[in-house]
Amino acid sequence: MATEEWKFTTKDIAEKPDLFLSGHRACAGCGPATVLRMIMKATRGPTIVTEATGCMEVVSSIYPYTSWAVPWLHTAFETAAANASGIEAALKILKKKGKVKYEHVDVIALAGDGGTYDIGIQALSGAVERGHDFLFVLYDNEAYMNTGIQRSGGTPHGAATTTSPAGTVIPGKLEYKKPIAEIMVAHEMPYVATASPYYWRDMLTKVRKGLEVEGPAFLHVFAPCPRGWRSDPAKSIEYSKLAVETCVFPLWESINGQCQLSTPSKLIALAPQKKKLVTEYLKGQGRFSHMFKPQGRKLLEEVQRVTDERWQRLLSKCGMKQ
Amino acid sequence: MTVKDKGWKEIAPAGVCSKASTDFLTGDWKTYTPLRDPVKCTRCLLCVAFCPDGAIHWRPEKGDIEFDTRYCKGCGICANECPTKAITMKFEQE
Ligand SMILES: Cc1ncc(C[n+]2csc(CCOP(=O)(O)OP(=O)(O)O)c2C)c(N)n1
Ligand code: SF4
Ligand code: SF4
Numbered sequence: 001m002a003t004e005e006w007k008f009t010t011k012d013i014a015e016k017p018d019l020f021l022s023g024h025r026a027c028a029g030c031g032p033a034t035v036l037r038m039i040m041k042a043t044r045g046p047t048i049v050t051e052a053t054g055c056m057e058v059v060s061s062i063y064p065y066t067s068w069a070v071p072w073l074h075t076a077f078e079t080a081a082a083n084a085s086g087i088e089a090a091l092k093i094l095k096k097k098g099k100v101k102y103e104h105v106d107v108i109a110l111a112g113d114g115g116t117y118d119i120g121i122q123a124l125s126g127a128v129e130r131g132h133d134f135l136f137v138l139y140d141n142e143a144y145m146n147t148g149i150q151r152s153g154g155t156p157h158g159a160a161t162t163t164s165p166a167g168t169v170i171p172g173k174l175e176y177k178k179p180i181a182e183i184m185v186a187h188e189m190p191y192v193a194t195a196s197p198y199y200w201r202d203m204l205t206k207v208r209k210g211l212e213v214e215g216p217a218f219l220h221v222f223a224p225c226p227r228g229w230r231s232d233p234a235k236s237i238e239y240s241k242l243a244v245e246t247c248v249f250p251l252w253e254s255i256n257g258q259c260q261l262s263t264p265s266k267l268i269a270l271a272p273q274k275k276k277l278v279t280e281y282l283k284g285q286g287r288f289s290h291m292f293k294p295q296g297r298k299l300l301e302e303v304q305r306v307t308d309e310r311w312q313r314l315l316s317k318c319g320m321k322q
Numbered sequence: 323m324t325v326k327d328k329g330w331k332e333i334a335p336a337g338v339c340s341k342a343s344t345d346f347l348t349g350d351w352k353t354y355t356p357l358r359d360p361v362k363c364t365r366c367l368l369c370v371a372f373c374p375d376g377a378i379h380w381r382p383e384k385g386d387i388e389f390d391t392r393y394c395k396g397c398g399i400c401a402n403e404c405p406t407k408a409i410t411m412k413f414e415q416e
Protein backbone atom coordinates (compact mmCIF):
# COMPACT_ATOMS: atom_id res chain seq x y z
CA MET A 1 0.00 0.00 0.00
CA ALA A 2 1.46 3.32 -1.01
CA THR A 3 0.93 6.42 1.11
CA GLU A 4 -1.57 7.82 -1.40
CA GLU A 5 -3.90 4.80 -1.16
CA TRP A 6 -4.22 4.98 2.59
CA LYS A 7 -5.91 8.24 3.43
CA PHE A 8 -5.07 8.14 7.14
CA THR A 9 -8.60 8.91 8.26
CA THR A 10 -10.03 7.84 11.61
CA LYS A 11 -12.05 5.29 9.64
CA ASP A 12 -8.86 3.77 8.22
CA ILE A 13 -7.49 3.50 11.75
CA ALA A 14 -10.73 2.04 13.11
CA GLU A 15 -11.07 -0.53 10.34
CA LYS A 16 -7.49 -1.76 10.33
CA PRO A 17 -7.13 -4.54 12.92
CA ASP A 18 -4.91 -3.68 15.90
CA LEU A 19 -1.36 -5.02 15.67
CA PHE A 20 -0.66 -3.85 19.23
CA LEU A 21 -3.39 -5.74 21.04
CA SER A 22 -5.78 -5.06 23.89
CA GLY A 23 -5.01 -6.76 27.18
CA HIS A 24 -1.57 -5.17 27.55
CA ARG A 25 -0.71 -4.13 31.11
CA ALA A 26 0.10 -0.44 30.63
CA CYS A 27 -1.41 1.93 33.21
CA ALA A 28 -4.77 3.52 32.45
CA GLY A 29 -4.25 6.53 30.17
CA CYS A 30 -0.74 5.49 29.08
CA GLY A 31 0.41 7.81 26.26
CA PRO A 32 2.99 5.38 24.87
CA ALA A 33 0.26 2.70 24.56
CA THR A 34 -1.84 4.99 22.34
CA VAL A 35 1.30 5.83 20.35
CA LEU A 36 2.18 2.18 19.70
CA ARG A 37 -1.39 1.18 18.84
CA MET A 38 -1.57 4.06 16.37
CA ILE A 39 1.84 3.79 14.72
CA MET A 40 1.21 0.10 14.01
CA LYS A 41 -1.79 1.24 11.94
CA ALA A 42 0.60 2.91 9.51
CA THR A 43 2.55 -0.24 8.65
CA ARG A 44 2.40 -1.15 4.97
CA GLY A 45 3.01 -4.92 4.86
CA PRO A 46 5.09 -7.63 6.54
CA THR A 47 6.76 -5.97 9.53
CA ILE A 48 9.12 -7.12 12.27
CA VAL A 49 9.28 -5.11 15.48
CA THR A 50 12.13 -5.15 17.97
CA GLU A 51 11.98 -3.37 21.25
CA ALA A 52 14.29 -2.21 24.01
CA THR A 53 13.56 -2.99 27.64
CA GLY A 54 11.15 -0.49 29.12
CA CYS A 55 7.51 -0.02 29.99
CA MET A 56 6.14 -0.85 26.57
CA GLU A 57 8.24 -4.01 26.28
CA VAL A 58 7.22 -5.22 29.74
CA VAL A 59 3.50 -4.48 29.46
CA SER A 60 3.23 -6.22 26.10
CA SER A 61 5.14 -9.44 26.81
CA ILE A 62 4.23 -10.79 30.24
CA TYR A 63 4.52 -14.56 29.87
CA PRO A 64 2.64 -16.38 28.39
CA TYR A 65 0.91 -13.39 26.76
CA THR A 66 2.01 -11.17 23.91
CA SER A 67 0.33 -7.99 22.69
CA TRP A 68 2.09 -8.19 19.34
CA ALA A 69 0.27 -9.50 16.27
CA VAL A 70 3.54 -9.21 14.29
CA PRO A 71 6.89 -10.96 14.84
CA TRP A 72 8.50 -9.19 17.79
CA LEU A 73 11.90 -9.47 19.44
CA HIS A 74 13.25 -8.23 22.73
CA THR A 75 16.81 -8.82 23.86
CA ALA A 76 18.16 -6.13 26.19
CA PHE A 77 17.84 -2.49 27.22
CA GLU A 78 20.58 -1.01 25.04
CA THR A 79 20.05 -3.08 21.90
CA ALA A 80 16.96 -1.95 19.96
CA ALA A 81 19.01 -0.57 17.05
CA ALA A 82 21.52 -3.44 17.18
CA ASN A 83 18.65 -5.93 16.97
CA ALA A 84 17.18 -4.04 14.03
CA SER A 85 20.58 -4.06 12.27
CA GLY A 86 20.81 -7.84 12.69
CA ILE A 87 17.25 -8.44 11.56
CA GLU A 88 17.70 -6.28 8.48
CA ALA A 89 21.01 -7.94 7.58
CA ALA A 90 19.48 -11.40 8.08
CA LEU A 91 16.50 -10.53 5.89
CA LYS A 92 18.86 -9.36 3.14
CA ILE A 93 20.87 -12.57 3.07
CA LEU A 94 17.82 -14.84 3.43
CA LYS A 95 16.22 -13.05 0.50
CA LYS A 96 19.36 -13.54 -1.56
CA LYS A 97 19.18 -17.26 -0.76
CA GLY A 98 15.51 -17.34 -1.74
CA LYS A 99 14.35 -18.15 1.77
CA VAL A 100 12.16 -15.09 2.26
CA LYS A 101 9.03 -15.07 0.13
CA TYR A 102 8.20 -11.41 0.70
CA GLU A 103 9.26 -8.68 -1.68
CA HIS A 104 10.08 -6.49 1.31
CA VAL A 105 9.89 -6.72 5.09
CA ASP A 106 9.84 -3.53 7.19
CA VAL A 107 11.85 -3.39 10.40
CA ILE A 108 10.83 -1.12 13.28
CA ALA A 109 12.92 -0.60 16.42
CA LEU A 110 11.14 0.81 19.46
CA ALA A 111 12.68 2.31 22.56
CA GLY A 112 11.89 4.70 25.38
CA ASP A 113 13.92 7.79 26.18
CA GLY A 114 16.28 5.83 28.44
CA GLY A 115 16.75 3.26 25.69
CA THR A 116 17.47 6.01 23.14
CA TYR A 117 19.05 9.15 24.65
CA ASP A 118 21.19 7.27 27.12
CA ILE A 119 22.01 3.57 27.08
CA GLY A 120 20.83 2.87 23.51
CA ILE A 121 22.61 5.73 21.75
CA GLN A 122 25.78 3.90 20.69
CA ALA A 123 23.81 1.06 19.07
CA LEU A 124 21.55 3.63 17.39
CA SER A 125 24.40 5.81 16.18
CA GLY A 126 26.24 2.78 14.79
CA ALA A 127 23.21 1.34 13.03
CA VAL A 128 22.48 4.69 11.39
CA GLU A 129 26.11 5.17 10.39
CA ARG A 130 26.10 1.71 8.76
CA GLY A 131 22.96 2.73 6.91
CA HIS A 132 20.62 -0.13 7.82
CA ASP A 133 17.14 0.19 6.36
CA PHE A 134 14.90 0.49 9.41
CA LEU A 135 12.65 2.89 11.30
CA PHE A 136 13.62 3.75 14.86
CA VAL A 137 10.72 5.03 16.94
CA LEU A 138 11.53 6.76 20.21
CA TYR A 139 8.49 7.00 22.47
CA ASP A 140 9.54 9.77 24.82
CA ASN A 141 7.84 9.70 28.22
CA GLU A 142 10.76 11.73 29.58
CA ALA A 143 12.10 9.41 32.31
CA TYR A 144 12.92 5.80 33.12
CA MET A 145 9.34 4.95 33.98
CA ASN A 146 9.50 1.18 34.14
CA THR A 147 12.00 1.21 37.01
CA GLY A 148 10.31 3.97 38.99
CA ILE A 149 10.66 7.40 37.35
CA GLN A 150 14.41 8.08 37.25
CA ARG A 151 15.67 11.07 35.24
CA SER A 152 17.11 10.48 31.76
CA GLY A 153 18.78 12.62 29.11
CA GLY A 154 15.24 13.20 27.84
CA THR A 155 13.81 14.50 31.11
CA PRO A 156 13.11 18.24 30.79
CA HIS A 157 14.79 20.90 32.93
CA GLY A 158 13.08 21.36 36.28
CA ALA A 159 11.06 18.14 36.23
CA ALA A 160 10.90 16.24 39.51
CA THR A 161 11.80 12.56 39.27
CA THR A 162 12.91 10.12 41.96
CA THR A 163 16.57 10.87 41.12
CA SER A 164 16.01 14.62 40.61
CA PRO A 165 13.52 15.36 43.39
CA ALA A 166 12.38 18.95 43.78
CA GLY A 167 13.07 20.18 47.30
CA THR A 168 15.32 22.48 49.26
CA VAL A 169 18.53 21.16 47.66
CA ILE A 170 17.63 21.12 43.96
CA PRO A 171 14.56 22.40 42.08
CA GLY A 172 14.03 19.22 40.03
CA LYS A 173 16.36 18.21 37.18
CA LEU A 174 19.21 20.67 36.75
CA GLU A 175 20.21 19.75 33.21
CA TYR A 176 18.35 20.42 29.95
CA LYS A 177 16.65 17.97 27.62
CA LYS A 178 19.18 16.64 25.12
CA PRO A 179 18.21 17.57 21.51
CA ILE A 180 18.17 13.95 20.38
CA ALA A 181 16.42 14.47 17.05
CA GLU A 182 18.98 17.14 16.09
CA ILE A 183 21.75 14.73 17.06
CA MET A 184 20.20 12.24 14.64
CA VAL A 185 20.03 14.91 11.90
CA ALA A 186 23.77 15.40 12.44
CA HIS A 187 24.19 11.76 11.34
CA GLU A 188 23.20 12.96 7.85
CA MET A 189 20.53 10.29 7.70
CA PRO A 190 17.71 10.37 5.13
CA TYR A 191 14.73 10.94 7.43
CA VAL A 192 14.26 12.42 10.92
CA ALA A 193 10.96 13.71 12.30
CA THR A 194 9.17 14.61 15.52
CA ALA A 195 5.54 13.68 16.17
CA SER A 196 2.79 13.95 18.75
CA PRO A 197 -0.21 11.59 19.04
CA TYR A 198 -2.76 14.42 19.22
CA TYR A 199 -1.70 15.27 15.64
CA TRP A 200 -2.27 11.64 14.69
CA ARG A 201 -2.50 12.13 10.94
CA ASP A 202 0.85 13.93 10.90
CA MET A 203 2.29 11.14 13.09
CA LEU A 204 1.00 8.29 10.91
CA THR A 205 2.19 9.97 7.73
CA LYS A 206 5.64 10.31 9.26
CA VAL A 207 5.69 6.62 10.24
CA ARG A 208 4.82 5.71 6.67
CA LYS A 209 7.47 8.05 5.27
CA GLY A 210 10.03 6.57 7.64
CA LEU A 211 9.18 3.08 6.41
CA GLU A 212 9.21 4.06 2.76
CA VAL A 213 12.53 5.83 2.79
CA GLU A 214 15.55 3.69 1.92
CA GLY A 215 18.02 3.58 4.76
CA PRO A 216 17.59 4.56 8.39
CA ALA A 217 14.75 6.76 9.64
CA PHE A 218 14.24 8.23 13.11
CA LEU A 219 10.93 9.28 14.60
CA HIS A 220 10.79 11.07 17.96
CA VAL A 221 7.29 10.73 19.41
CA PHE A 222 6.10 12.68 22.43
CA ALA A 223 4.34 10.25 24.79
CA PRO A 224 2.85 11.51 28.09
CA CYS A 225 3.01 9.16 31.08
CA PRO A 226 0.38 9.92 33.72
CA ARG A 227 2.12 7.71 36.30
CA GLY A 228 5.50 9.40 36.06
CA TRP A 229 4.27 12.90 35.31
CA ARG A 230 1.79 12.79 38.17
CA SER A 231 -0.87 13.91 35.73
CA ASP A 232 -4.51 13.09 35.07
CA PRO A 233 -4.72 9.90 32.92
CA ALA A 234 -7.56 11.49 30.92
CA LYS A 235 -5.23 14.30 29.80
CA SER A 236 -2.41 12.33 28.18
CA ILE A 237 -3.48 13.26 24.66
CA GLU A 238 -4.29 16.82 25.70
CA TYR A 239 -0.73 17.29 27.01
CA SER A 240 0.61 16.03 23.68
CA LYS A 241 -1.34 18.88 22.06
CA LEU A 242 -0.29 21.54 24.59
CA ALA A 243 3.39 20.60 24.22
CA VAL A 244 3.13 21.48 20.53
CA GLU A 245 1.01 24.62 21.05
CA THR A 246 3.55 26.00 23.56
CA CYS A 247 6.52 25.08 21.32
CA VAL A 248 7.90 22.89 24.11
CA PHE A 249 7.81 20.07 21.54
CA PRO A 250 7.61 21.52 18.00
CA LEU A 251 6.77 19.27 15.06
CA TRP A 252 9.22 19.17 12.15
CA GLU A 253 10.90 16.82 9.75
CA SER A 254 14.29 16.70 8.12
CA ILE A 255 14.48 15.06 4.71
CA ASN A 256 18.07 14.51 3.59
CA GLY A 257 19.13 17.27 5.96
CA GLN A 258 16.50 19.78 4.77
CA CYS A 259 14.55 20.86 7.84
CA GLN A 260 10.93 22.00 7.62
CA LEU A 261 8.20 22.68 10.14
CA SER A 262 5.15 20.41 10.06
CA THR A 263 1.74 22.04 9.71
CA PRO A 264 0.73 22.41 13.41
CA SER A 265 4.02 24.17 14.22
CA LYS A 266 4.16 26.05 10.93
CA LEU A 267 0.79 27.63 11.74
CA ILE A 268 2.29 28.95 14.98
CA ALA A 269 5.36 30.26 13.14
CA LEU A 270 3.13 32.14 10.69
CA ALA A 271 0.88 33.53 13.43
CA PRO A 272 3.11 33.93 16.52
CA GLN A 273 0.22 35.24 18.63
CA LYS A 274 -1.07 31.65 18.62
CA LYS A 275 1.95 30.46 20.58
CA LYS A 276 0.81 29.62 24.11
CA LEU A 277 2.78 30.23 27.31
CA VAL A 278 4.62 27.22 28.69
CA THR A 279 2.59 27.44 31.91
CA GLU A 280 -0.42 26.21 29.91
CA TYR A 281 1.43 22.96 29.39
CA LEU A 282 3.28 22.70 32.73
CA LYS A 283 0.34 23.32 35.05
CA GLY A 284 -1.52 20.26 36.25
CA GLN A 285 1.54 18.04 35.95
CA GLY A 286 2.72 17.02 39.41
CA ARG A 287 6.33 16.81 38.26
CA PHE A 288 6.29 20.60 37.70
CA SER A 289 4.07 21.59 40.66
CA HIS A 290 7.02 23.15 42.57
CA MET A 291 7.39 25.69 39.75
CA PHE A 292 4.01 27.15 40.65
CA LYS A 293 5.03 27.94 44.23
CA PRO A 294 6.56 31.40 44.92
CA GLN A 295 10.13 30.01 44.97
CA GLY A 296 9.57 28.36 41.58
CA ARG A 297 9.02 31.59 39.67
CA LYS A 298 12.54 32.03 38.44
CA LEU A 299 12.60 28.47 37.18
CA LEU A 300 9.33 28.99 35.35
CA GLU A 301 10.73 32.09 33.64
CA GLU A 302 13.84 30.20 32.70
CA VAL A 303 11.84 27.36 31.14
CA GLN A 304 9.92 29.93 29.07
CA ARG A 305 13.15 31.64 28.00
CA VAL A 306 14.87 28.40 26.96
CA THR A 307 11.75 27.19 25.13
CA ASP A 308 11.66 30.47 23.19
CA GLU A 309 15.38 30.27 22.37
CA ARG A 310 15.07 26.71 21.08
CA TRP A 311 12.02 27.67 19.03
CA GLN A 312 13.90 30.57 17.44
CA ARG A 313 16.81 28.31 16.61
CA LEU A 314 14.45 25.83 14.98
CA LEU A 315 12.79 28.61 12.97
CA SER A 316 16.10 29.74 11.52
CA LYS A 317 17.04 26.11 10.76
CA CYS A 318 13.79 25.80 8.83
CA GLY A 319 14.49 29.06 7.02
CA MET A 320 11.70 30.93 8.81
CA LYS A 321 12.48 34.28 10.42
CA GLN A 322 10.50 35.81 13.21
CA MET B 323 -8.17 -22.57 27.62
CA THR B 324 -7.44 -25.87 29.34
CA VAL B 325 -3.85 -26.32 28.13
CA LYS B 326 -1.49 -25.79 31.05
CA ASP B 327 1.14 -23.07 30.52
CA LYS B 328 4.67 -24.40 30.22
CA GLY B 329 7.00 -23.70 33.12
CA TRP B 330 10.35 -21.99 32.66
CA LYS B 331 12.20 -25.29 32.18
CA GLU B 332 9.99 -26.40 29.29
CA ILE B 333 9.82 -23.22 27.21
CA ALA B 334 12.17 -22.45 24.36
CA PRO B 335 15.37 -20.71 25.54
CA ALA B 336 14.23 -17.44 23.99
CA GLY B 337 10.96 -17.51 25.93
CA VAL B 338 8.24 -17.46 23.31
CA CYS B 339 4.93 -15.99 24.44
CA SER B 340 2.18 -18.30 23.20
CA LYS B 341 -1.07 -16.48 23.89
CA ALA B 342 -2.51 -13.21 22.64
CA SER B 343 -2.94 -10.67 25.41
CA THR B 344 -6.57 -10.36 24.31
CA ASP B 345 -7.00 -13.45 26.56
CA PHE B 346 -6.04 -11.24 29.49
CA LEU B 347 -8.90 -8.98 30.50
CA THR B 348 -7.96 -5.61 31.96
CA GLY B 349 -11.52 -4.29 32.26
CA ASP B 350 -11.71 -4.98 36.00
CA TRP B 351 -9.04 -2.32 36.66
CA LYS B 352 -11.44 0.51 36.13
CA THR B 353 -13.14 2.75 38.65
CA TYR B 354 -14.88 4.87 36.00
CA THR B 355 -16.86 3.64 33.00
CA PRO B 356 -17.37 5.66 29.81
CA LEU B 357 -21.01 6.29 28.94
CA ARG B 358 -21.75 7.68 25.52
CA ASP B 359 -24.76 9.72 24.47
CA PRO B 360 -25.63 8.31 21.00
CA VAL B 361 -27.48 11.51 20.10
CA LYS B 362 -24.48 13.78 20.72
CA CYS B 363 -22.07 11.31 19.08
CA THR B 364 -21.19 12.14 15.47
CA ARG B 365 -19.27 8.84 14.89
CA CYS B 366 -16.11 10.82 14.20
CA LEU B 367 -14.10 7.82 15.55
CA LEU B 368 -11.52 9.98 17.31
CA CYS B 369 -12.12 8.07 20.53
CA VAL B 370 -11.44 4.81 18.68
CA ALA B 371 -8.10 6.19 17.51
CA PHE B 372 -6.99 7.67 20.86
CA CYS B 373 -7.97 4.81 23.23
CA PRO B 374 -4.72 3.32 24.60
CA ASP B 375 -6.40 -0.03 25.07
CA GLY B 376 -8.23 -0.61 21.80
CA ALA B 377 -11.40 -0.76 23.87
CA ILE B 378 -13.67 1.09 21.46
CA HIS B 379 -14.63 -0.74 18.27
CA TRP B 380 -16.08 0.66 15.07
CA ARG B 381 -18.84 -1.57 13.72
CA PRO B 382 -19.29 -0.60 10.04
CA GLU B 383 -22.31 -2.89 9.66
CA LYS B 384 -24.12 -0.94 12.39
CA GLY B 385 -22.56 2.38 11.49
CA ASP B 386 -21.78 2.79 15.18
CA ILE B 387 -19.10 2.40 17.83
CA GLU B 388 -19.12 -0.06 20.73
CA PHE B 389 -17.25 0.17 24.03
CA ASP B 390 -15.50 -3.03 25.06
CA THR B 391 -15.73 -3.19 28.84
CA ARG B 392 -13.53 -6.32 28.86
CA TYR B 393 -10.46 -4.13 28.23
CA CYS B 394 -11.47 -0.54 29.07
CA LYS B 395 -9.39 0.69 32.03
CA GLY B 396 -11.53 3.77 32.57
CA CYS B 397 -8.78 6.32 31.84
CA GLY B 398 -11.17 8.95 30.45
CA ILE B 399 -9.08 9.86 27.39
CA CYS B 400 -12.09 9.20 25.13
CA ALA B 401 -14.27 11.55 27.20
CA ASN B 402 -11.58 14.24 27.31
CA GLU B 403 -10.95 14.15 23.55
CA CYS B 404 -14.54 13.74 22.26
CA PRO B 405 -15.23 16.90 20.22
CA THR B 406 -18.96 16.89 21.04
CA LYS B 407 -18.57 15.97 24.73
CA ALA B 408 -20.72 12.88 24.12
CA ILE B 409 -18.90 10.75 26.70
CA THR B 410 -19.20 11.04 30.47
CA MET B 411 -17.23 8.97 32.97
CA LYS B 412 -19.44 7.24 35.55
CA PHE B 413 -18.02 6.28 38.95
CA GLU B 414 -18.44 2.54 39.53
CA GLN B 415 -19.94 1.62 42.87
CA GLU B 416 -18.97 -1.72 44.42
C1 LIG C 1 21.52 -2.90 31.14
C2 LIG C 1 20.32 -2.62 31.93
N1 LIG C 1 20.31 -1.65 32.87
C3 LIG C 1 19.20 -1.40 33.58
C4 LIG C 1 18.05 -2.11 33.36
C5 LIG C 1 16.82 -1.82 34.15
N2 LIG C 1 15.79 -1.13 33.40
C6 LIG C 1 14.77 -1.78 32.81
S1 LIG C 1 13.68 -0.77 32.04
C7 LIG C 1 14.55 0.59 32.53
C8 LIG C 1 14.05 1.97 32.21
C9 LIG C 1 13.57 2.16 30.85
O1 LIG C 1 13.38 3.52 30.62
P1 LIG C 1 12.94 4.05 29.20
O2 LIG C 1 13.84 3.55 28.16
O3 LIG C 1 12.76 5.53 29.28
O4 LIG C 1 11.53 3.34 28.97
P2 LIG C 1 10.17 3.53 29.84
O5 LIG C 1 10.18 2.47 30.91
O6 LIG C 1 10.17 4.90 30.39
O7 LIG C 1 9.08 3.31 28.87
C10 LIG C 1 15.68 0.22 33.25
C11 LIG C 1 16.64 1.17 33.87
C12 LIG C 1 18.08 -3.12 32.35
N3 LIG C 1 16.98 -3.83 32.04
N4 LIG C 1 19.21 -3.36 31.66
S1 SF4 D 1 4.45 4.10 33.87
FE1 SF4 D 1 3.87 5.52 32.25
S2 SF4 D 1 4.72 4.70 30.32
FE2 SF4 D 1 4.77 3.08 31.88
S3 SF4 D 1 2.87 1.91 31.50
FE3 SF4 D 1 2.44 3.43 33.13
S4 SF4 D 1 1.65 5.22 32.03
FE4 SF4 D 1 2.64 3.91 30.50
S1 SF4 E 1 -15.17 10.91 19.88
FE1 SF4 E 1 -17.24 11.38 20.59
S2 SF4 E 1 -18.35 11.93 18.73
FE2 SF4 E 1 -16.50 10.90 18.08
S3 SF4 E 1 -17.13 8.74 17.84
FE3 SF4 E 1 -16.30 8.98 19.92
S4 SF4 E 1 -18.09 9.39 21.20
FE4 SF4 E 1 -18.69 9.75 19.07
Ligand code: SF4
Pocket residue numbers: 029356372373374375376377378389393394395396397398399400401
Ligand atom coordinates in the same frame (compact mmCIF):
# COMPACT_ATOMS: atom_id res chain seq x y z
S1 SF4 F 1 -11.96 5.19 29.24
FE1 SF4 F 1 -9.89 4.95 28.34
S2 SF4 F 1 -9.68 2.72 28.10
FE2 SF4 F 1 -11.88 3.12 28.38
S3 SF4 F 1 -12.67 3.33 26.30
FE3 SF4 F 1 -12.18 5.40 27.01
S4 SF4 F 1 -10.08 5.76 26.24
FE4 SF4 F 1 -10.44 3.54 26.15
Ligand SMILES: [Mg+2]
Pocket residue numbers: 112113114140141142143144145
Ligand atom coordinates in the same frame (compact mmCIF):
# COMPACT_ATOMS: atom_id res chain seq x y z
MG1 LIG G 1 10.97 6.56 29.44
